[in-house]
Amino acid sequence: MSFEEKPGAVIKVPVWLRPWLLLAVLLVLWQIAIQRHPGQLLPGPWGVVGGIADLLRHGLLLKYVVASLFRVTWGFGLAVILAVPLGMVIGWYTRAEMALNPIIQILRPISPLAWIPIAILWFGVGDLSAIFLIFLGSFFPLLLTAMNAVRGVPAVYVNAGRNFGLRPIDLFVRILYPAAVPQLIIGLRITLGIAWLVVVAAEMIAVNSGLGFLIVDARNAGNRYDLVVAGMVIIGLIGLLLDWGIRSLERVKSFRWSYSEE
Amino acid sequence: MESSVAASATRIAVQVEDVGMIFTRDGKQTLVLDNINLEVGEGEFVCLLGPSGCGKSTLLNIMAGFLSPTSGTVRVGGEVVQGPDPRRIVVFQERGVFPWLTVEENIGFGLAALDRKERQHRINHYVGMVGLKGFENSYPSDLSGGMKQRLEVARALAVNPDMLLLDEPFGALDSITRLTMRRELLRIWEAERKTILFVTHDIDEAVQLADRVVVMSARPATIQQIVTIDIPHPRDLSSPRYLELRDGIFQQIGLAHHV
Ligand SMILES: Nc1ncnc2c1ncn2[C@@H]1O[C@H](COP(=O)(O)OP(=O)(O)O)[C@@H](O)[C@H]1O
Numbered sequence: 001m002s003f004e005e006k007p008g009a010v011i012k013v014p015v016w017l018r019p020w021l022l023l024a025v026l027l028v029l030w031q032i033a034i035q036r037h038p039g040q041l042l043p044g045p046w047g048v049v050g051g052i053a054d055l056l057r058h059g060l061l062l063k064y065v066v067a068s069l070f071r072v073t074w075g076f077g078l079a080v081i082l083a084v085p086l087g088m089v090i091g092w093y094t095r096a097e098m099a100l101n102p103i104i105q106i107l108r109p110i111s112p113l114a115w116i117p118i119a120i121l122w123f124g125v126g127d128l129s130a131i132f133l134i135f136l137g138s139f140f141p142l143l144l145t146a147m148n149a150v151r152g153v154p155a156v157y158v159n160a161g162r163n164f165g166l167r168p169i170d171l172f173v174r175i176l177y178p179a180a181v182p183q184l185i186i187g188l189r190i191t192l193g194i195a196w197l198v199v200v201a202a203e204m205i206a207v208n209s210g211l212g213f214l215i216v217d218a219r220n221a222g223n224r225y226d227l228v229v230a231g232m233v234i235i236g237l238i239g240l241l242l243d244w245g246i247r248s249l250e251r252v253k254s255f256r257w258s259y260s261e262e
Numbered sequence: 263m264e265s266s267v268a269a270s271a272t273r274i275a276v277q278v279e280d281v282g283m284i285f286t287r288d289g290k291q292t293l294v295l296d297n298i299n300l301e302v303g304e305g306e307f308v309c310l311l312g313p314s315g316c317g318k319s320t321l322l323n324i325m326a327g328f329l330s331p332t333s334g335t336v337r338v339g340g341e342v343v344q345g346p347d348p349r350r351i352v353v354f355q356e357r358g359v360f361p362w363l364t365v366e367e368n369i370g371f372g373l374a375a376l377d378r379k380e381r382q383h384r385i386n387h388y389v390g391m392v393g394l395k396g397f398e399n400s401y402p403s404d405l406s407g408g409m410k411q412r413l414e415v416a417r418a419l420a421v422n423p424d425m426l427l428l429d430e431p432f433g434a435l436d437s438i439t440r441l442t443m444r445r446e447l448l449r450i451w452e453a454e455r456k457t458i459l460f461v462t463h464d465i466d467e468a469v470q471l472a473d474r475v476v477v478m479s480a481r482p483a484t485i486q487q488i489v490t491i492d493i494p495h496p497r498d499l500s501s502p503r504y505l506e507l508r509d510g511i512f513q514q515i516g517l518a519h520h521v
Pocket residue numbers: 285286287292294312313314315316317318319320321481
């Protein structure tokens with residue numbers, strides 16, 4: 001009896017390669033299925049590649065990607081700048097939290113998309129509307145993250161900080177904020193995902209550029225479903241890159257402590 | 263057995279006067295400290311010894327200024343304690359070091375008011391004193407428990423406090439490291455002559471370290487007895503006097519000296 005591998009067994013595929021191999025297999029299956037049943041259900045992968053090439057040729061791809069990223073940067077960035085400090089202060093002062101909690105809890109479950117009519121009413125069709133919607137979509141998750149993060153800071157750090165004579169402002173800057181950073185990074189990551197979802201939806205209605213607009217426009221202007229799927233693929237890839245970007249924060253040495261301890 | 267209420271040192275650093283503490287939780291009141299009176303002399307090393315949950319940390323936190331007593335007052339240098347103060351630094355179990363700062367940054371934490379040169383000078387001095395040379399830029403997550411504990415002591419000493427308040431600082435360490443840490447702490451105390459209040463539930467630890475051991479009863483904590491440990495350092499742990507004092511406290515707490 002032995003557990004030796006039989007000679008002639010399949011070549012071992014390295015672990016990192018496996019998901020890519022699976023992806024390739026699925027793409028091939030997709031292409032084969034499309035060729036057997038040519039119809040209007042879905043363009044094939046090859047058609048999608050053609051669509052992306054088309055977009056590149058017309059200079060639209062870069063333009064739309066930049067437009068979408070521009071809106072996300074502003075909407076998300078403003079939300080971070082406002083919601084994180086505000087959430088930390090609200091979370092720290094119990095009275096502020098008790099006063100504001102009902103308002104926050106009512107506003108929070110309203111989808112940012114429900115604000116589209118109001119956004120257009122206030123800001124018209126254009127960048128500002130989209131930025132406003134992304135801001136709303138990011139603000140509440142970030143506010144709640146910051147509130148929870150600051151409440152979760154162990155008392156021992158706060159006491160140590162007070163022992164060294166920190167005034168309230170220094171307590172926030174030198175203790176509460178750094179101690180909350182690992183929680184905040186998780187919140188940033190989730191929220192950036194939300195922001196990227198919202199920008200596509202907002203661009204379908206409130207502007208006429210960007211990846212969301214590309215998708216609606218390709219359908220309306222001649223049923224170019226190869227461009228629709230091309231837009232979807234680009235959205236997925238950029239979302240992945242954004243997530244990678246923010247995850248690289250987790251590797252910063254002074255942020256990493258909560259992942260390595262215990 | 264010696265027992266005295268007055269501090270042996272000439273000048274009094276801390277006076278605890280009729281301190282009582284009642285906690286209210288879920289509408290239920292618990293008397294934790296009952297009529298505590300204690301004086302600690304400048305430069306003295308005092309251990310607060312008592313069973314777990316008796317109120318040692320509560321008393322320490324009142325002296326540090328983190329808690330206000332329900333009754334009575336604590337005076338430090340004649341002034342009534344109103345809140346925490348950098349002149350009295352509490353050392354928690356090694357959990358108190360800031361994990362987001364390097365060793366150097368931790369030690370320099372309380373030195374923001376100094377100019378850079380002076381701060382660096384102090385940091386270097388205390389890095390050396392607690393034996394963390396070569397780890398200046400390490401983060402606490404890369405240090406052992408004993409190193410983290412020394413780091414916290416260094417951070418406390420760096421602000422040049424009059425007093426250190428240590429709450430079971432070596433409780434989480436293994437027994438060998440704990441012995442080394444006691445020796446280190448005594449060495450530092452002899453070099454710097456800070457007043458030290460040291461909370462422990464370990465009788466041996468108290469008798470090895472302290473000038474006086476304050477023996478507390480189970481809750482509500484009262485001071486049962488104050489035992490003066492009249493053995494010079496370094497202490498011989500098998501000397502008749504050491505054993506006599508230790509066994510006296512064992513008996514006082516109501517434990518027979520058998521396992
Ligand atoms: N903030 C608090 N509220 C209510 N009860 C408390 C509080 N802090 C401590 N206690 C109670 O007081 C008693 C003494 O606690 P503590 O001082 O931590 O004891 P020790 O340090 O001697 O182990 C314990 O029974 C504990 O449950």
